[in-house]
Amino acid sequence: MMDRHTSHLHNDYVDGLLSEKQASEVDNHADSCEKCREDLNQLRNLKDRLAAIDAPDPGLEYFERLSEKVAERTHSITNESNSKSVNIKPVSASQAVLKTLIRVAAAITLLFGSFYASDFLSGNNQSPNSDNWAVLEYNIPDPIALPDSEHQQPPPSAVDEESIDKEDSDTEN
Amino acid sequence: MFAQKSKRFVTLIDGRDIIGMTEETTALVLLFQKGDRKAFTKLVKIFRQRVYGLAFKMLKNHIDADEVAQETFVRVYKRIGQLKSPVHFDSFIYRIASNYAIDLIRKRKGRIVAMPEESELPGSVQLTLATKVTSPEKVLENKQLLQAIVKAAEELPPRQQTTLILHDIEGLSKEEVARIMNCPEATVRSNLHIARNKLKKKLAKLLTS
Numbered sequence: 001m002m003d004r005h006t007s008h009l010h011n012d013y014v015d016g017l018l019s020e021k022q023a024s025e026v027d028n029h030a031d032s033c034e035k036c037r038e039d040l041n042q043l044r045n046l047k048d049r050l051a052a053i054d055a056p057d058p059g060l061e062y063f064e065r066l067s068e069k070v071a072e073r074t075h076s077i078t079n080e081s082n083s084k085s086v087n088i089k090p091v092s093a094s095q096a097v098l099k100t101l102i103r104v105a106a107a108i109t110l111l112f113g114s115f116y117a118s119d120f121l122s123g124n125n126q127s128p129n130s131d132n133w134a135v136l137e138y139n140i141p142d143p144i145a146l147p148d149s150e151h152q153q154p155p156p157s158a159v160d161e162e163s164i165d166k167e168d169s170d171t172e173n
Numbered sequence: 174m175f176a177q178k179s180k181r182f183v184t185l186i187d188g189r190d191i192i193g194m195t196e197e198t199t200a201l202v203l204l205f206q207k208g209d210r211k212a213f214t215k216l217v218k219i220f221r222q223r224v225y226g227l228a229f230k231m232l233k234n235h236i237d238a239d240e241v242a243q244e245t246f247v248r249v250y251k252r253i254g255q256l257k258s259p260v261h262f263d264s265f266i267y268r269i270a271s272n273y274a275i276d277l278i279r280k281r282k283g284r285i286v287a288m289p290e291e292s293e294l295p296g297s298v299q300l301t302l303a304t305k306v307t308s309p310e311k312v313l314e315n316k317q318l319l320q321a322i323v324k325a326a327e328e329l330p331p332r333q334q335t336t337l338i339l340h341d342i343e344g345l346s347k348e349e350v351a352r353i354m355n356c357p358e359a360t361v362r363s364n365l366h367i368a369r370n371k372l373k374k375k376l377a378k379l380l381t382s
Contacts, residue, residue: 050342073243
């Protein structure tokens, strides 16, 4: 066991996280293994150097300025949130015009929509653009029975030959 | 009553007071949460140097460190309502600062960043090695080693770099780092070991001498 390298324990060793038994295992192995001894030394050296790195001190004047800047920025945040909670946000003239236009457009849409809906439900769906409606009704079967028998016929591809033959014979009779 | 319950959170490593939440600081956080602006001002004063220091260690220049410091306190002001445990205000502020610094590192990736000794910005400041040096040769050697460490650390992925800075440079415990980085302690341990091993490999010669 003592001959096995202990490099997997070295990080925890330098952090002081190993048990006494494990730590002595690392120590004993390092005494006889140059590779592990070197690895441990490098790790200790790195850790010490990193711990010694310090940020510079830009001085009290800088930190006072920093506090002032933070105070300014947070003060404006407080003001913003206060104005939001107390005052009703003023609406500009252009926003007011836009809102009116949207309302008028909605009213017109509703008016025309209700006109077409009532026309459609009463069975008279001849709109000025009825050709387009016919195409739609042909592709999508309408659940409401239409007076025009042409619209009730299934598309040609869906009709089987037997029914065509039957129809033909009926006509002949 | 609260003051009696709250504990003093100070970690001492090699005699350094690394990070601490005193009863006074915790009380200030509570006041700030109730809307006391003066308490916030005092908290800025307490933490400004630590936040700036962390940011500088992560970004290695004054301008970015200043940006991180300002933005951190503004974000703390906006998000103080999210902090449930006032005794963890230090982790809360460190998390905001390190996340913002990580964002900056990612944004600046690929951009040429001046090494400390090359920085020509007015009033620029540099990272230092706080070691007692006796000879000019030793000063030069330390400077070279610092540059090499900084350069090697910069090449680490941002989260490994941050873990290394928080644990090995700032001296925080793995538990604190995990709380700041919002990840399990096992992840901190793993990231730390990977980061150290990478640095060790790159700096083998310098670390041996």
